[in-house]
Amino acid sequence: MAADVHKKKGWEVPNGSLAPGDGQHAERSESPTPGLAQGTEPGAGQEGAMFVHTRSYEDLTSPEDGAAAARSPEERRGEPAELTSMEQISKDFSELSTQLTGMALDLEEEMRQSKEGKLEPSPQTTRRDSVLSGKEEEDVTMDAWRMHRKHVFVLSEAGKPVYSRYGSEEALSSTMGVMMALVSFLEAEKNAIRSIHADGYKVVFVRRSPLVLVAVARTRQSEQEIAHELLYIYYQILSLLTWTQLNHIFQQKQNYDLRRLLAGSERITDNLLDLMAHDPSFLMGAxxxxxxxxxxxxxxxxxxxxxxxxxxxxxxxxxxxxxxxxxxxxxxxxxxxxxxxxxxxxxxxxxxxxxxxxxxxxxxxxxxxxxxxxxxxxxxxxxxxxxxxxxxxxxxxxxxxxxxxxxxxxxxxxxxxxxxxxxxxTPFYSVAQVGIPDLRHFIYKSKSSGLFTSPEIEAPYVQEEEKERLLGLYQYLHSRAHNSSRPLKNIYFTGPRENLLAWVRAVCSIWVSLSSLVLHGRAVGEWHNTGVAPSPCAVLLGVSLHPCAREGWAGIAVGAGELRHRGLCHVLL
Amino acid sequence: QEGSHRLPSSQCMVVLLGSTSVGKSSLAYRYVKNDFRDSLPTVGCSFFTQMLNLEVASIKFEIWDTAGQEKYHSVCHLYYRGAHAALLVYDITNKETFNRAKLWLRDLEKEFLPDEILIALVGNKTDLAGEREVATEEGEEFARTKGLLFMETSAKSSHQVNDTFMAIAQELLQREREEASHHGLLTADLEESRTGTRCC
Incomplete structure (x- = not known):
């Protein structure tokens, strides 16, 4: 069953690639195609409508109580209606085929409580208070907080903090207010802010109504890659709540404090950000x-x-x-x-x-x-x-x-x-098994199956910062290869400490790090030397193509062999 | 199906309810593995089984450990349904969790007839007695007025954890016996009722 996943007709796309091409906006498809296509995610269709939604800066930054007081007459009148629509929601939920677990009851209760003037239990008290999380909330006024290489913030359209990677959201509410103000300001002009580049920082905005996601990064990643990570955070939040629920909540109550519902789950989002900083899976989309x-x-x-x-x-x-x-x-x-x-x-x-x-x-x-x-x-x-x-x-x-x-x-x-x-x-194999001198590390991705193989990261990428540097290099290659205005198929990059090779085709891609001692001619020769097929892809999978390669590519063949089992073989034929 | 509430003979479904971080998972872990460790918030629900051999019967506890977080509340309702017993857990060092336990009780009362489910009120974390916010008497008094079992425990120091589950088992057996004699029946044949008591 597993193998025929990839033999299905639905997977065959004329150009042989199942992933949407670089920079192309694929049609929305029900079948999950590898690769993240901008504009196909839920909520994307709402972008056009969001421009009518504007607010004054005062509204965004005024303290919660003030805003509540100012709005209370309407809210009070609106409340009975809200409750009935809550019931409607709960009915809608139970009718959904996949059986939503509704939040309606809890929301209803919360509204009742706020009517009684009872204070909501602060989500802060339960937030990351687990002993094991080993993380103290950071003081956002400290330099250490500013020194983080990447900050991620999530806020609601009302400018309310939803999530921050570092520091407590509460302490950041005015910062987030400013972010929302920036977004709204441009929206008022029927425009959308995407990023700000200044002083080595990239500030990237992703708008997925009813949420706004912002990253402030000093990494080598491209704007697109940072936006891609923000989308993952958005999907992570959806995976806990569903898009339907998220929207219902904010339709009912624009200034809802979403942290209540996400309480206890921040570590899942934290973990996702940590993983993305170390694991090439996310970069590869595999x-x-x-x-x-x-x-x-x-x-x-x-x-x-x-x-x-x-x-x-x-x-x-x-x-x-x-x-x-x-x-x-x-x-x-x-x-x-x-x-x-x-x-x-x-x-x-x-x-x-x-x-x-x-x-x-x-x-x-x-x-x-x-x-x-x-x-x-x-x-x-x-x-x-x-x-x-x-x-x-x-x-x-x-x-x-x-x-x-x-x-x-x-x-x-x-x-x-x-x-x-x-x-x-032995969950990893050594790059030495491949037997190619000067080969330090590689990633081989099969686009059609959405799988990749890669040897263990070894010397000289031993220390954490070296590992991150390697991933950073791959990120750089990836952003060059998938640059929407000028995509590249072959890249040979000579760096001070290593040479890198990227080979990107419709069905697969290979990303290689070689010792800096390898000369360009030899490196490329190494890849083309097989004579029969000048494609590394074929080399990777055809162990016997070249006598010298028989031993040489065995290691990769181990990896590829298991990929082949996962339905990769048609890629070869 | 109908009889499952009255004859908890061989299988007994227990559901742990309460706010975040009161120690529901730790109680379950202590009872099942007799060990303690700090745990991260539960995602969804966890299911454990544990055999308890008594002289008169052996009971297989099926324990549903639910997440205290709000977003999972609606899932927890699912596990009420077939439950023979519920542990309403609060943290004795946090008054708010005691109030939440009262709300949970209200939910349970909506769902069940009074004798359909055995409810135990459990004040956890007695090892942190220095920070106590809920007096033993307060818990006791509330349990008495509502007709609940009451126990104070510490999953960390293993204080009264086994006793709590033992008390539940005893009480359920007792109820079963009463039920049987009330109907003029012999004591339920445990072996026979083993089949078909699963409620889900």
């Missing part, structure tokens, strides 16, 4: 595979496939942030972004290690208006192997739980547990 013998993966996939239930849409086995196997219901596709959000959810919480978790989750690229229910559990205590079963029915816990039992049993009967355990012991 998922990393655990290197595994094809036979073992087959057995795992078959076992997953056999442990199915009516409501089960996706069965995913993962280890760390690497995909082991993914089985999906016929005609249902999982977008890499949704998969990243699921990976992030799992890696950001230790609570899944115990018992069986059952949680509502929205997969925004799949359907931003409803919740799925995810059964999350680790197969064995000491094994880093997490099973994720995504169901459409929130009542189906026991059925899905039984699927897990059946999967484990089949795994046992097929006797692959040992092999799986072995594979988990």
């Amino acid at each position: 998922v990393r595979c655990l290197p595994l013998a094809a036979s073992v993966r087959d057995a795992v996939s078959t076992s997953l496939q056999q442990a199915k239930a009516k409501s089960l849409v996706f069965s995913i086995l993962l280890s760390g942030n690497q995909l082991v196997s993914l089985v999906r219901k016929k005609d249902q596709f999982l977008h890499p972004i949704d998969l990243h959000l699921l990976f992030n959810l799992i890696s950001s919480s230790s609570s899944f290690r115990e018992g069986e978790a059952w949680t509502p989750i929205c997969l925004p690229k799949f359907n931003s208006s409803g919740f799925f229910h995810a059964h999350i559990s680790y197969l064995e205590q000491e094994m880093d192997l997490c099973l994720l079963l995504v169901s459409t029915d929130r009542e189906d816990f026991f059925t899905v739980s039984d699927c897990k039992r059946r999967f484990q049993e089949r795994l046992r009967r097929r006797g692959v547990q040992h092999a799986l355990q072995e594979a988990l012991r």
Whole structure:
């Protein structure tokens, strides 16, 4: 089942690429295509309408109480109507096919409380107060706070803080007010602010009504890449609330404090930002595979496939942030972004290690208006192997739980547990296995399958800052290759410390770091030397094409071999 | 299905309810694994099972540990339904959580008939007695007026955690016996009722 994901007709796009081309705005499609197309996300269609929405600066920055007092007459009159529409919402919710879990009750209660003049419990008291988060709220007036390389802020259109990567949102409310003022000011002129470049900083704005996301970065990333990360944060928020719910809330109450609903989930967003700073998955828009013998993966996939239930849409086995196997219901596709959000959810919480978790989750690229229910559990205590079963029915816990039992049993009967355990012991392969002198690191991405493989990051990228520098270089190459005004297919970049090579085609892309001792001619020769097909892609996957390469490419072939199992082979043919 | 509330003989579904950070997960973890560790906020719900062997019967506890965060409240309603017992947990060092527990009780009362579900009020974190905001008497008094079991526990120091679950088991068995004699029946055949008591 897993393999035929990629043989489906829906996946075949005339140009051979499933991802929307660079800079092209693909038609909105129901099937999750790899790559993030601007303008296809929910809410994008509203951009035209948002310009009528303007506010004065005073409104945005005045303290909550003042604003509430000033608006109270209308609000009071409006309240009964709000309540009835709340009921309507709750009705609407229950009618949604994927069974939303409504927030209506809680909202209703909150409004009742605020009418009684009772103070809302401050979300601040519960925010990141967990002992394990190990993070103190930072003082936003300190230099240390200013020194962070990247800040991310999320605010509502009323200018209310929703999230800040560092420091408490409350202390930042005036800063966020200014941000909203900037956005509104330009909107009043029927224009939209995208970014501000000054003094080594990039301030990037992403507007997804009813939220505004802002990043202040000193990284080497391009504006587009930073905006891309902000979109991930937006999707992360949607995955907790759904787009429908988010919009209903703000339609009912424009100055709603969304932190109430996000309380306890900030660490998931924090974790996503940390991951994005280290993991090339997000840059590539693809998922990393655990290197595994094809036979073992087959057995795992078959076992997953056999442990199915009516409501089960996706069965995913993962280890760390690497995909082991993914089985999906016929005609249902999982977008890499949704998969990243699921990976992030799992890696950001230790609570899944115990018992069986059952949680509502929205997969925004799949359907931003409803919740799925995810059964999350680790197969064995000491094994880093997490099973994720995504169901459409929130009542189906026991059925899905039984699927897990059946999967484990089949795994046992097929006797692959040992092999799986072995594979988990070496989740990365060494670049030396590839056998190419001067090759330091590479990323090979198959665009059609949305998967990539990459060796372990080794010397000289040992220290954290070196690792980040390598990712920064890839980011730079990526932004050059995918520059919308001038996309590049081949890049050879000579840096002071290494040489880099990028090779971007419709079906796949390769990003390579070579020792700086390699001369341009030799490096390119190395890639073209195979004689038969002057494409690294073919070289990567055709071990026997060139005598010298037989040993040489074995390492990559290991990676590619397991990609091949995931349906990559058609890329070659 | 109907009988499941009256005959919690072999399987007993317990749901843990309460505000964020009162220690619901820690209580469940202490009871099931007899260990303590600081945990991050629960995402959604967690499910545990634990066997309890008593002289007269063995009980399989099915424990639903719910998330205290607001956005998950509506999910928690799901697990009320089949529950035989509910633990309303509050943090003795935080008065607000005690008030929230009262609200949870109101929700439960809406959902169940008085004898349909056994409710225990649990004040957790007795190891932090120095910061106590809710007096034992206050909890006790409230539990008495509402007819709830009452217990103060510490998941950290393991104080009265087992006792709480034991008390629930005893009480449920007791109720079951009364129910049976009330209907002029023999004590329920535990083995027989094992099948079909699952409510979900």
